[in-house]
Amino acid sequence: MFAEVVPEPGGRFDAVLTYVIPEALRQRAAVGAQALVPLGKRLVPGFIVGLLDSPPEGVEQLKQIVDIPAGGLVLPRSIVALARWIAEHYICTLCQALRLALPSGATARIKRLVRLGEGAAAQRAAEERPEYGGLLDALSTGEEASLQTLTRRFPQIDVMTALDWLRARKAVKVREEITRAVTRARLDPLLEAALPVAEMRAEATRFARRSASQARVLIAAARAKRPVRASALAKRARSTRAAVAALLKRGLLRVRQEPAPQARKRRPFMFTLHEGAALREINQAVDQAEPRVFLLSGPPGSAPEQVWISAVEHAVSRGKQAIVLVPEISLAGPRLAHSADLREPWPGRRFGTGVALLHSGLPEGQRRQQWQRIESGEANVVIGARSAIFAPCPRIGLIVVDGEHDDSYKQEDAPRVNARDVAVERGRIEGCPVVLSSSAPSLESQHSAQQARYRALSLPARPGWQGPAVTVVDTRGSSPGTTCSAKLVLAVKRALDGGGRALLLMPRKGFSTALLCADCGQAAKCPNCDVCLTYHLAGRKLMCHHCGLSQPAPDSCPACGGTRLLLRGVGTQRVEEHIRRACPAARVLRLDADVGGKRQVVGKANVIISTGLVEATREISKVTLVGVISADTWLNRPDFRAAEVTFRFLMQAAARAAQAGRKGHLVIQTYQPDHYAIRAAAAGDCAAFYEVELAARREHAYPPFSAMAGLVVSARAQQRAEQVAKALAETIRAEERITLLGPIPAPLAKLKGRYRSQMLVLADDHEHLLRALRSATAGMPRNLGGVSVQVDVDPLSLV
């Protein structure tokens, strides 16, 4: 038997090599298992991605697999297949793709152990290289030291090269050992005192002599009114887990049974005819195991969550598992604290003990525990952010991507996969339906639905639902210093008078600046790309992020001849001041990204100024007015998605304004009141927006009418980066059916001491795009003088 193995010496290595499986390891050899293999002179961990009966031709001597760690993680076959697709689609190594699917820290590692070699040789080495003296001294006891500890102890020397040099002279010996990365799922049981309070105290005084640390734990346990986690108890007593464990062993503490989160009995949800029909269609696909993709669009006032929650319940009732992906922000919110605390419509409580919750904050042990629960089938429903798409479900029957348009599904670092697209592919591989749900779907998904690749399930607003009143305030002609129009101030006053709250949305800081005309509201756009130009203070230039066009900033508006040109819509600092002055009743709170810490303060405020839509919580309830200070900030992003982002943002703002139940109010201040994104959002008309936006995308051949990739070439020397980028651009331009924009200095041209040059590749479709990129990058010398090329297929942001 032979195994195809992807060795993993760090990730960049890209090859599938064949090894002999020794008799003793046959049992454990499986596709998806981790194996330790010799590579050159080293021993490296790797993944088995295929099993063969006969050896490949043209290889003289095959090496043997050294070990397959028992109890190591084994990726399901389907995940290995998924990784192959990812490597193809995102142009990364199979190894990188496989690593995405593993919980962090689960890979086997090689530990290097160093000990002193021949004494005479060491002596000579120390004389020749006095800087290595300390290192040799440290080894002089004759004991082994790991590479890791040496690196930590001698940060001033390059331990790797030192050891090489020393080993060549027999001054040290290096041995390799496998550290099985079988991090135990660390248990953190709920504990309580085993004896009444008085007796516990008595025990504590007895312990005071022998172990002060354990005595403190006893006192803490006696004081605790309800069961405490072992880790929390240790912390409270300023003691250690070991002390807690010792007392548990002695029977002075005992484990309290975990309260099983009970699936809450829910009121039957009354589906409308539309919703019921949508649900039936999804359920049918679940039953037939059809790999269909549903685009469930539920504008404000409809109930898409209820539909997919029911579909998940249906899948579970048929003995299948379901994966539910949610945007990062939904997990980060206060809802996450304990899965048992989850409120409706969050589905956590619905499924009781059957839920496995995955998120980035999970400690390694717990992640591992969840992995096991999913793998064994104990967990029926997996809920998590993007990485949950790799959950090792053996009986998957349904995948849901909630908020499918959300940017957080895209991985920020390489390989830059989009979990939503990975979900669709996983559905295809597994033969299970995928539900993409969104209040305002991405143009890509919308287009796929129109092309009948996806099944569109559009839910209408529920009967009785009332959208907010929308006021679009034209800020053209207002004096440049004004932040809040009279209409907005009036709306705030009204909201407060009515006992409601106002949520004012400010542009996030650090957005690039567009140049716009205060009279006609037009922002300067690139004639080639139809994208807003960014203003660069240095040299007073306007630049295009797409094609690199650079022109001097005009003194007057090219559209209307007006001379009042603004760099920003409004000043960002003055809103708070303005509101305070204008409405004495206002208790203003400026809210930054993290809400968690100061709930009390939040509860008291009645005007909240924030950069993003704050989720409704107990503290921030009754928001009856949402005010968008300057919609132009979103509209003028130097990005072909600017209109889409604006439209979605305003739709969500509208939904937020209507959430409080009674009639809400949305005020949008803008220099471009006639822009289609603003008009459509104000009217709550998705169809109108998609029609205009899709036409615009088609006209400029932007996605979804083309496939796009962003390339960033970086190097230590600016010249080098530019030179390689130019050469690469030439090769790609020569490919068929390709438009290449750039290369231009990347918006953050110098980052971490490296110069970056960026270009944008547009192709008719993914096939042509990938072909061009692959042949161009394959022709490139792999690692030319520290120049690196990063590829971002289907980029979301071009900055």
Add this chain to the structure above:
DNA sequence: GATACATTTCGG
């Protein structure tokens, strides 16, 4: 990514 081996560079 690491390593062995080939090539160029640089001080003497």
Add this chain to the structure above:
DNA sequence: CGAAATGTATCA
């Protein structure tokens, strides 16, 4: 001229 620095191919 030889050691050191840099480049390049290969890993089964």
